[in-house]
Amino acid sequence: MDASQRKVHRIIWMSVAIVVPLFILFSIKDLHFNTAEKKSSPVETASQELVLKTAENEFMKTILYEDHVEIILKSPLKNASSIVYTADTTGKPLKIIGQITASGIYNFDIQSAPEGIALYDGIKQTEITKILF
Amino acid sequence: MALDYKLVIWNSFKKQYDKIIAVSMLLYIVVFAIVTFTFNPESSIETLIIRAFGSLAIVMLHIILAIGPLSRLNDQFLPILYNRRHLGVSMFFAALVHGGFSMFQFHALGDVHPIYSLFASNMDYNSLINFPFQVLGFLALLILFAMAATSHDFFLANLSARVWKRLHMLVYVAYVLIIAHVFLGTFQQETSPFTIGFLILGFITISGLHLAAAFKERKTDSNKTEEDEGWIKVCTVDEIENDRAKVFKLANDRVAIFKYDGKLAAIHNVCKHQGGPLGEGKIIDGCVTCPWHGYQYLPNNGQSPPPYTEKVATYQLRLKDAIIYINPNALEEGTEVEPVYF
Secondary structure: OOHHHHHHHHHHHHHHHHHHHHHHHHOOOOOOOOOOEOOOHHHHHHOOOOOEEEEEEEEEEEEEEEOOEEEEEEEOOOOOOOEEEEEEOOOOEEEEEEEOOOEEEEEEOOOOOOOOOEEEEOOEEEEEEEOOO | OOOOOOOOOOHHHHHHHHHHHHHHHHHHHHHHHHHHHHHHOOOOOHHHHHHHHHHHHHHHHHHHHHHHHHHHOOOOHHHHHHHHHHHHHHHHHHHHHHHHHHHHHHHHHOOOOOHHHHHHOOOOOOOOOOOOOHHHHHHHOOOOOHHHHHHHHHHHHOOHHHHHHHHHHHHHHHHHHHHHHHHHHHHHOOHHHHHHHHHHHHHHHHHHHHHHHHHHHHHHHHHOOOOEOOOEEEEEHHHOOOOOEEEEOOEEEEEEEEEEOOHHHHEEOOOOOOOOHHHOOOEEEEEOOOOOOOOEOOOOOOOOOOOOOOOOOEOOEEEOOOOEOOOOOOOOOOOOOEEEEE
16 A cells, blocks of 8 residues: 555544444444343243233233233234334334344333333334234 | 456465355354254244345454454464455355345335335434434445455456555445444344444454554654665664565655665565555565565566566665665666665
8 A cells, every 4th residue: 555545544444433433322322231031931920920901912912010011922923123112002102122023922121011012113114013001 | 466367366275265265154154044043943034044144244344354454463464365355255245145135025025116115115314223224234235346346356457556446445434334234223123232242342343453553554654764965764784684675664655675685675665466565575586575466576676577567666775884775766667776785
């Protein structure tokens, strides 16, 4: 490389070293890393804690407990990305609590009892399904 | 170094490197598939392919971006640099599989053109978190395509080394686009501290290596010079190893002063092929040999030995009390200069 190319390299990487970390910071600052997502037996969970509400539709069954919500996904979804939100009384997504992939049982921690649960396709930005308690 | 153009110039070393690349890529895909089907047996084959090849391309891009600065910091990495182009083209194919399957799965099954769908299915261009991240990946893929398509020496010779190098420096733009593509796409949905941390660590490593190499180069360029009647003092003869060179900066140019067979000769430091640092090479069979791709020049006139035609500028040297002095005015490329004997 000649002198001008070396200088361009230096300027590019100094710029990248400043801009990219800022971008990364802003892109992940609102992500929820501490939401524990675990699979367990519904019988085991039910026997230990008090069920507040339940609701069901063709895609899933949801059971609301005091500090978490259990989602039983009946069959695999066609969507490549299925994000789980708490929802208000109209089913409008409020806060991400995790994501689901294959059919099965999922448990997500919650701060307060939601009015409903909404599944959202994160890639196509469309609603997959919602369920109200 | 070759007179005519061949699709791929293979030798035993390159074949060995290419086998390592192919086997490593295959191994990665197989391991990725086994892990995916073990922990998520209902995952579709399309999703598996998209994720496996996407992550493979990112890992390969990090390796490719690390090779350049590692070679400038430690010449033991130079043999890997020799084969970087094949690694780059292989990485493009991995990215192409990822992009092609993503395009098919998410945009090819509707009633509008897939490219239109890519740009128009999510119009949230004003949002950071909901930004249509697939567009960023598509733009990065276009850059990688341009680079892979022009990677052959035919384009290098016809575009000129300077234009070719500038074009291929777009890999840094592609890298930033890919980071944005992943952080605004997968990482918004898969909030795993492990994968996010892994990519952040990769970024810190790559940018750290590039900055370390850049500041090392800057230090070389900032050496103070002493003049004696228009000649510039370089160093003593003992400071240069036999069959090796000392690199010295004159104005905006670097010069390589070689010591060989009891003689000293100076040529311009930049190889005509891809701008490799001739001063980091050595004398092989009486010729200065570029450490990047083996291009050769005669030290006394800066010309590639016949039938090759590459030429670099030469410089006059003077020896006084075992101290080497150089005339800072470059001679025409390929000008014969009487070597200085010591």
